[in-house]
Amino acid sequence: WCNVTALIPKEWHDEIGGFDESMKTWEDVDYHWRMARAGKCYIRIDQELMVYRFYSGVRREEGLSDWQSVVEYLEKKYERIEVVGCPCRGGRARVIKKPPPVGRITEERPGALYDDEEYVMIEYLHPNRGNHPVVGHVTKTKYGNRGGGSKFLVNIKDVEAQPHLFKQLESGVTAPKQPISSTESPVAL
Structure with missing residues (x-):
């Protein structure tokens, strides 16, 4: 999984249809799963570039409280999404050191x-x-x-x-x- 703040080429974003705005939660996870299924590679920058702010906010709580319906929705959605291999064909990790x-x-x-x-x-x-x-x-x-x-x-x-x-x-x-x-x-x- 990759944080929503990742830099993504616009062509890739358009190719997968952008964010699924019908989802109340987990839309960022869904977005990056669809990127992976479309065969788009990520490169991690070995620097701390963001801070994730945890709140007791509504969206996070909605996702945790209604997770079963979200999982059901995603299972149905992914039945019809074709998996495409990564063009770099795997291999060694591009960045090993983890900050x-x-x-x-x-x-x-x-x-x-x-x-x-x-x-x-x-x-x-x-x-x-x-x-x-x-x-x-x-x-x-x-x-x-x-x-x-x-x-x-x-x-x-x-x-x-x-x-x-x-x-x-x-x-x-x-x-x-x-x-x-x-x-x-x-x-x-």
Whole structure:
């Protein structure tokens, strides 16, 4: 499964018919399953590029509470979808190294979100090397269980308020200055 924020060439999106907007939930999973069945390869970028925000929101809860009808719908839907082989024919994984997960679990209301620009990569300076809960002093963001020496994304407000715990690292990821116009397909190496 691939997160919904993956960059997909528009031709691929159109070829599989886009998202199934009739689905109340799991539409992102369905989307990527159809990409895989259409023989579209993915390449993972070995950097932490997103933060998944967990809320007790309606859509997530709907998906969990009504999962049986969603599974029935998908079973019927996939009976008529032809499976196409991947053009790269498998082989070794394109990227082996897996970065540590970056999660953001928060108690705040979904309407009060922070912009991505407000997050920076840090080194956690706590002397305790064992994993323990890390919470931002200003934003009250729960950054998960971390040990001293861990590297993860933190809101800049928390970094400024807790410089004894968070050392900002140089950013290795920059956004392109202009839209990417090329829609070349990935090439197997």
